Amino acid sequence: MTTHHQRSARTPIAWWECEPRRLHRDQEEITTRFPDLAWQQDGAGTWEGRLPRWPFHRPEPAHLTDWTGHEGLLLRMEYHQAYPMVAPRIIPLAPRPEPLEWTQHRWHVSGDASLCLLREDAVWTGRESAVDLLLKAAGWRIEYALMKHHVIDEMTANGIVSDDRLDHFLARPPSPDESGHHAARPTGPGESAC
């Protein structure tokens, strides 16, 4: 009993108590790049809010909003108490992938409905910026729209943050047959199945 009481009396240490500089860095980077995300210090902490529809450096394609609507991805980014050694999870809230799309490699969605943004755990060493993950999530939202329009039948391997291979689709409005079952494959170089 004594041991039990001693254990239950322990106060958990949140990751930001051990890594206050990392929290400060994240807050600075994320609020600067994505001012519509709000920090909530519940559990291991979350960021929730909407990403810009086109946060990339290259110009926004002319008809992007015809494909995605005017709003960017609404999401919740959840930290783990092992952060920064473990990457945060990003859960899309709107659009929200359908259960049939979960665990689907071509949709880049994991079994818990979070986005699968890193194929290898080892890619995340703890030093990378969470902003890079959020950028990938913004790219996922656009590829998701193209998947839903049946313009592509699988998402790109590395995302479109700095890759314009899918931009030509977004430069023109969707044609009527792209709302049906037509599946045109991207023609950009280097495309590979993931």
Next chain:
Amino acid sequence: MGIDDAFNDYQKTVNEDLDKTKLARERRDLFKTALLSEPDVLETFGSGSLSRSTQLRPIHDVDIVIVYDGDAHPGWGVSGPSAEEALEHIRTQVNRLLSQSNGTRDNVVRHTLLRNHAVKCFLDDPDDPEAFTVDVMAALRQADGTLLIPEQLNTRWVPANPEYLIDQVAERQRGWPHFRPLVRVLKQWRHTVHVEGRIKSLVMEVLALHCMPDFGNRATALKTFFTAAADRVHEGVWDPAGLCGEIQPDLDREALAAAFTEAADLADQACAAAAAGDTGGALRLWQKIFGDDFPAPAAPGKTAAAITAPALITPRPIKDAPQG
């Protein structure tokens, strides 16, 4: 240039010139011999980094301990004014024996100042920021072999065991010939770390005792040290003899841990580059840790880098990493 040769070259920029080290030892020994001739002095010995051969260049000061006969000073060793009295007693003896104007043994001391634990004796102009000084500390030997030393500010005597650290460092050096040189390298490295306040050199020395392996080459040993120290420093750095408590309570542990982590990361990449046959890349990474004094070839052009750099040191930006 190979990795070992580069470390040898860099070591020369950290080590004090042999003649200056010899001069510092001669000055220290002059004080020891002069004070040992006093009837109330039982023994004298050097303490501080010079006594452990872990001194960094330039040598501005040396430390010596004068162990007095407690019977000759029955009031010493207990809290109260005796702490300051002991320091004043040293000052009187030093002036009589070694003052520039009328020393009976030599004429080297130009000025003395009472500090918390010791009397600082200036052999150069006190206004010279690089003035050479000898710090003389009074002590009483205890039955268990440890010392009691005066603490003027708190009017008390506190336990200490500087000989323990001297012995520990000597033992590590006997087991691995790179230990002392690398302690000097780490003391130099600490000057490049961005922390609130400063990092005491003794902090680095004690961390080296705890975290430096006693085998292998310098590169792998440093990689291990930086990795282990990044974790260890969070616990604070304490007197290894267990008497004096935390060495630097105001140490900016977090920033130092971050610096250790960064150095560990670079050292890991340097070792990987060397293992892959990319000696130039490895040397440039060590230079990134230790600064421009560490010799390394200039970075090759982009084309050459794309051919020779191992994947480990050219990580792909995460925003372009494979997903799904």
